[in-house]
Amino acid sequence: MNIQKKEISLKEKFGLLFPWARKKIMEQVSSVATIVVYLLFFQLVVLGSPLENSAYVAVGLALVVAGLAFFMEGLVLGMMPLGEVLGLKLPAHRGLFSILVFSFLLGVGATFAEPSIAVLKAAGATVKAWEAPLLFLLLNQKADLLVYSVGIGVGLAVVCGMMRIMYNWSLKPFIYVLVGIACILTVVSYYNDNLQHLLGLAWDCGAVTTGPVTVPLVLALGIGISRISGSGDSENAGFGVVTLASLFPILTVIILGWFYVGDVPAPMTEAQYNSEEMASATAILRSDLPTGSGETEFNVLATVKNSFSAAAVAVVPLCLFLLLTLLWIRQKLPRRDEIFLGIGFAVLGMGLFSIGIEWGLSGVGNQLGNTLPAAYKKIEFANQKIEIDNFDKNLVQTAVDDSGETHQFYYRYEKDMVSVIPWNEENYNAEEKRYNFTPTKGPLYGNEGDLSGIIVVLLFAFFMGYGATLAEPALNALGSTVETITVGTFKKSLLMQAVAIGVGCGIFLGVAKIVWNIPLASMLVPLYLILLVLTYFSTEEFVNIGWDSAGVTTGPVTVPLVIAMGLGIGQQSAVVEGFGILSMASVCPIMSVLSVGIFVNRSRNVLLENSEDENDGQTPSSLVAEEKAS
Numbered sequence: 001m002n003i004q005k006k007e008i009s010l011k012e013k014f015g016l017l018f019p020w021a022r023k024k025i026m027e028q029v030s031s032v033a034t035i036v037v038y039l040l041f042f043q044l045v046v047l048g049s050p051l052e053n054s055a056y057v058a059v060g061l062a063l064v065v066a067g068l069a070f071f072m073e074g075l076v077l078g079m080m081p082l083g084e085v086l087g088l089k090l091p092a093h094r095g096l097f098s099i100l101v102f103s104f105l106l107g108v109g110a111t112f113a114e115p116s117i118a119v120l121k122a123a124g125a126t127v128k129a130w131e132a133p134l135l136f137l138l139l140n141q142k143a144d145l146l147v148y149s150v151g152i153g154v155g156l157a158v159v160c161g162m163m164r165i166m167y168n169w170s171l172k173p174f175i176y177v178l179v180g181i182a183c184i185l186t187v188v189s190y191y192n193d194n195l196q197h198l199l200g201l202a203w204d205c206g207a208v209t210t211g212p213v214t215v216p217l218v219l220a221l222g223i224g225i226s227r228i229s230g231s232g233d234s235e236n237a238g239f240g241v242v243t244l245a246s247l248f249p250i251l252t253v254i255i256l257g258w259f260y261v262g263d264v265p266a267p268m269t270e271a272q273y274n275s276e277e278m279a280s281a282t283a284i285l286r287s288d289l290p291t292g293s294g295e296t297e298f299n300v301l302a303t304v305k306n307s308f309s310a311a312a313v314a315v316v317p318l319c320l321f322l323l324l325t326l327l328w329i330r331q332k333l334p335r336r337d338e339i340f341l342g343i344g345f346a347v348l349g350m351g352l353f354s355i356g357i358e359w360g361l362s363g364v365g366n367q368l369g370n371t372l373p374a375a376y377k378k379i380e381f382a383n384q385k386i387e388i389d390n391f392d393k394n395l396v397q398t399a400v401d402d403s404g405e406t407h408q409f410y411y412r413y414e415k416d417m418v419s420v421i422p423w424n425e426e427n428y429n430a431e432e433k434r435y436n437f438t439p440t441k442g443p444l445y446g447n448e449g450d451l452s453g454i455i456v457v458l459l460f461a462f463f464m465g466y467g468a469t470l471a472e473p474a475l476n477a478l479g480s481t482v483e484t485i486t487v488g489t490f491k492k493s494l495l496m497q498a499v500a501i502g503v504g505c506g507i508f509l510g511v512a513k514i515v516w517n518i519p520l521a522s523m524l525v526p527l528y529l530i531l532l533v534l535t536y537f538s539t540e541e542f543v544n545i546g547w548d549s550a551g552v553t554t555g556p557v558t559v560p561l562v563i564a565m566g567l568g569i570g571q572q573s574a575v576v577e578g579f580g581i582l583s584m585a586s587v588c589p590i591m592s593v594l595s596v597g598i599f600v601n602r603s604r605n606v607l608l609e610n611s612e613d614e615n616d617g618q619t620p621s622s623l624v625a626e627e628k629a630s
Contacts, residue, residue, distance in 0.1 A: 042528030060360020071349025078342020087224025200579030208380025369568020502589030542597030
């Protein structure tokens with residue numbers, strides 16, 4: 001029988017594609033809209049501050065949605081099928097050494113392809129070279145090396161994760177060793193003036209790595225290895241790898257800092273940094289700076305070119321590595337047209353997303369971060385500085401307050417509106433008759449130094465973390481998996497609430513760390529020591545769930561927003577750096593999930609013990625086995 005192919009018109013093709021495209025875009029809109037609307041509401045209504053470059057921000061947010069839609073579809077069509085095939089076929093055709101080498105390279109390559117990794121490179125413009133020389137060096141001249149160190153950390157994590165799956169090792173010893181080493185390095189580094197400013201970045205890097213590229217590929221490989229080796233339930237195969245991928249990069253970044261700390265001078269004042277006496281010592285901080293570093297003007301063509309070039313460099317080598325590995329084990333490429341289309345979608349999506357981060361997400365986060373301190377203190381908007389030529393001092397007037405103190409001011413007319421501007425003699429150049437004025441704002445709630453304004457900011461931080469976490473699609477998927485694995489004893493809704501509350505508390509503490517300039521080591525180390533105790537008293541099942549839950553809280557939307565917001569608050573609060581919020585947002589949900597897990601486990605054991613007499617003397621363990629089997 002001859003089957004004739006029917007040609008469809010262009011209109012019919014669009015008719016078929018439109019519902020699919022609308023569905024994919026709406027999925028991303030639902031995950032982005034909640035947090036963006038919340039941030040804009042707080043910026044415009046609560047803080048009463050207009051949004052700068054609103055047109056670029058709007059275009060940027062639209063590109064974020066479109067970019068995520070293309071990128072996620074590219075993962076499903078192109079990269080995920082390759083990972084699944086290799087996860088199933090590689091263990092059957094190659095030995096342990098080959099599997100571990102592949103795992104390491106996969107971890108490194110997946111890190112480069114993470115959308116959020118570009119945020120680290122962009123964060124260097126906010127750090128001042130004289131305040132944190134080592135941090136400035138690693139975020140600017142050595143930015144690529146910083147990303148390589150993070151990639152090596154993820155590669156080592158995937159290797160250990162695969163070995164753990166093959167040999168059915170417990171996750172607890174890995175946690176004890178890695179967290180113990182990380183805490184020791186953190187405490188020792190805190191007493192070095194340069195290294196202490198690197199700690200926030202190092203711990204935040206652990207949160208950046210567990211994104212939409214690394215996690216699915218690693219899970220696919222882990223499930224394949226689990227099935228081939230027969231080491232356990234394939235549903236549990238992926239648990240633990242995300243935890244290791246969060247811990248190893250912390251160590252590699254701190255070690256990288258120790259390697260370069262001797263090459264940079266100690267922190268100094270700006271005058272010392274610009275003096276001739278320090279020229280030789282600061283030469284390493286001045287060389288090979290990226291062209292245009294620190295510029296705020298939008299260069300559309302340069303942004304588009306750089307974004308798509310970076311996207312191709314991030315995605316294409318990883319896909320080529322997966323394709324070559326597939327050829328190496330002599331396996332045919334399944335659905336070749338779909339895979340190549342998916343790779344193209346991934347490059348297009350990452351390029352659009354990168355532009356959207358620069359114009360939209362980072363813009364919103366940075367503006368909000370710069371404005372938030374106005375809730376509790378008086379801040380200046382240096383980027384809104386006003387210069388008035390031919391100023392006539394006769395226009396200056398005097399007002400008196402209730403205490404009898406006088407204040408000078410003048411009226412300014414702009415855009416059919418009259419505003420009152422305070423007069424400061426120091427800002428007037430008598431020779432040129434020019435007056436400079438920098439707008440100020442705040443404190444909006446209470447007087448400067450009062451807790452009321454700070455409480456407003458901290459509550460904002462909590463609800464931002466809580467709402468953004470509930471909107472993460474990965475958390476929804478994790479909740480369903482956990483409810484299935486625990487046979488319904490750990491409900492999906494309970495897990496989602498525990499993680500969301502934990503993230504909210506983490507961002508609350510992270511913002512408090514910046515507002516009061518609290519050393520990160522004094523907050524993180526005690527929390528992780530408490531975590532080790534909770535881990536000891538938790539079952540292996542809940543340890544896997546709890547520690548991996550931190551990985552789903554740092555999605556591609558949350559990371560750039562939180563980092564930009566933290567750096568903005570840091571600039572207005574006169575702290576050296578604003579990193580550390582992501583690390584706090586990672587540790588707190590682990591604590592909340594493990595705590596709830598201990599309670600759930602005890603409740604389950606009590607129920608099983610009470611039902612023992614009603615089930616012919618069966619033990620609790622046999623009941624659990626029967627429940628899982630059913």
